[in-house]
Amino acid sequence: MGYKSTYDCLIDLERNGHLIRIAEEVDPHLEMASIHMRIFENNGPAIYFENVKGSKFGAVSNLFGTLARSKFMFRDTLENIQKLIELKGDPIKALKSPLKNISVGMTALKALPRKSYANPVLANKTTIDKLPLIKCWPNDGGAFVTLPLVYTEDIEKPGVMNSNLGMYRIQLNGNDYELNKEVGLHYQLHRGIGVHQSKANAKGQPLKVSIFVGGPPSHILAGVMPLPEGISELTFAGAIGDRRFKYTYQDGYCISSDADFVITGEVYPNENKPEGPFGDHLGYYSLKHDFPVMRVTNVYHRKDAIWPFTVVGRPPQEDTQFGALIHEITGDAIPQEIPGLHEINAVDAAGVHPLLFAIGSERYTPYIKDRMPAEILTIANHILGTGQLSLAKYLFIIAKEDDQKIRTSDPNKFLKHLLERVDWTRDLHFQTNTTIDTLDYSGEGLNSGSKLVIAAAGEKRRELANQLPDMKLPIGYENPKMVMAGVLAITGPNYIGADKTSGDVLGFEFRTEGLQLVIIADDSEFTSANMNNFLWTAFTKSNPSHDIHGVMSFTKNKHWGCKGPLVIDARTKPHHAPALQFDSEIEKRVDKLGGKGKPLHGYI
Secondary structure (H helix, E strand, O other): OOOOOHHHHHHHHHHOOOEEEEOOOEOOEOHHHHHHHHHHHOOOOEEEEOOEOOOOOEEEEOOOOOHHHHHHHOOOOHHHHHHHHHHHHOOHHHHHOOOOOHHHHHHHHOOOOEEOOOOHHHHEEEOHHHOOOOEOOOOOOOOEEOOOEEEEEEOOEOOHHHEEEEOOOEEOOOOOOOOOOEEEEOOOOOOHHHHHHHHHHHOOOOEEEEEEEOOOHHHHHHHHOOOOOOOOHHHHHHHHHOOOOEEEEEOOEEEEOOOOEEEEEEEEEEEEEEEOOEEOOOOEEEOOEEEEEEEEEEEEEOOOOEEEEOOOOOOOOHHHHHHHHHHHHHOOHHHHHOOOEEEEEEOHHHOOOOEEEEEEOOOOOOOOOOOOOOHHHHHHHHHOOOHHHHHOOEEEEEEHHHOOOOOOOOHHHHHHHHHHHOOOOOOEEEEEEEEOOOOOOOOOEOOEEEEEEEEEOOOOOOOOOOOOOOOOOOOOOEEEEEEEOOEEEEEOOOOOOHHHOOOOOOOOOOOOOOOOEEEEEOOHHHHHOOHHHHHHHHHHOOOHHHHEEEOOEEEEOOEEEEOOOEEEEOOOOOOOOOEOOOOHHHHHHHHHHOOOOOOOOOOO
């Protein structure tokens, strides 16, 4: 649908049963976030908060909370966008079926941004303190914009076609920010905005920044879409939204004509302030660190503006559904870019970036008995050098030729297949002292950690145990629980240091081939309760180079391996960020809103 504004979208959603209104006053301090998470958890509708305490502006969340609702919002354009991406991989299809692809050409024509003569956003001004200052988690450093579209231009090549539109979180208040005059920007220098900032810094000039909030949902999707380098987010927004991105300029700032709010300001060279903490998508707080500060010049808004927001935390959350929609749109786009790659899945339950599952081809040695991973290791290196995939900490890759039915979307079957074939003496490939996701605190420094590729190919080597083997655990280790076939969780004592944590030193003596992976956890009951708990515990709380150990381990020619089970120490370490926890009083207040006659009755 060619929505003209956030409100236009909400009317369509409400008319078709995809939205509820909450007329009662709600508190932006934790309460709105709690309501959002409860309704998302129950696959509920989008939520329009009409009466936000302390602000005259309404707010909406959970717009993308289900894949079905996302597909509904883009029902008129989704098919053509999928065809555009497919044609990029095989443009000869357009020549074979020109009449069939006319609609695709029309979609491409609508993609170009258009300068408008009038801009309703410029009609009104406000200040930061009058916005819905939504705080999502108890220990957040302040209120954040959680669906911001941060727009910058290349100082050397100005104009919308060389711009960057990205979703980088914005801290509105708290810490040392001067209210109404400063906001914090969280981004890494290798991202699009960081490149623009570096160029401006080199010239000794401030970077002009426009933060768009609200507008058609196509703009939000464009901000999170992992587009190839050189493809404009604004053109994608026009194509998927069936409406060209409209803009004007005011005082040198680009102003989206369809946004609900636009915050403008400047980022000066080497001007940073502490930003955070922030409850993030790994399920922990990202801690307070210095990031660029923006000096606010204006806050514009359209009449009856609506403030969109989301909540991130331990998956699944609404950003999980963003991932599902992106996969729906792109399909096999990434495998098309990497020869021999059939499937890849950033595992949501493990926080997305910590763990990738992939399926590749061993095309050159498919029939050799006892073959070892070869081509899939080349593919793994390609994956770790590709865009956001380079943030991965663990990459598990298997060969399609070994089982044509295995899919990366089924973690139980995927891991079972891998553990039946892996050779721990050979198939572990570490990268140490490297970079990982900024939000991942399993390493001992910001952006600092290690990576591990586990590549398994060949015939099935073993049957995996489904029951606890006979074992004698060292003192302090207790309550062994089977997580799945071949995987055991054990509750360990409080972590005190790496020198005391190897499979051999602990005295583990598992001699059964059926047990291949041991997780030392703070709570084996929690870890083994379900697959999501296991994936979250094992791969968000471990740094491969420090926390991978093994029974009968060895080092030969700088290659580390083990002859017994692999051991992952996934206990909480002193340097880890704290896990997110709910505020009990807020939860009780939200419980009451679910009572009979209350606005959330039947939804939570």
